[in-house]
Amino acid sequence: MITSKQRSYLRSLANTIDPIFQLGKNGIEESFLKQIEDALEARELIKITVLNNSGLGAREASDAICEAIGCEGVQAIGNKVVLYKKSSKKPKIELPE
Secondary structure, three states: OOOHHHHHHHHHHHOOOOOOEEEOOOOOOHHHHHHHHHHHHHHOEEEEEEOHHHOOOHHHHHHHHHHHHOOEEEEEEOOEEEEEOOOOOOOOOOOOO
């Protein structure tokens, strides 16, 4: 679990990154979750766009993905979701205490 200070720091980092995934009409599938896991391992912080035809809101999508792969939902605003998971191999992001 991350603190509000850490969440704020991660939001500031996520401000400059572009979404690398789109959640569309196929919803949250195993292959989609695998791609997200791989991206989180490589980058630690990713942004996802939730399309209108997905049938999910940004918060719902964030909660479902986080529950499935054990990551942290940093932010869900509008149709964008920001996710964080510390890399098990080589962490890049140093969180404040």
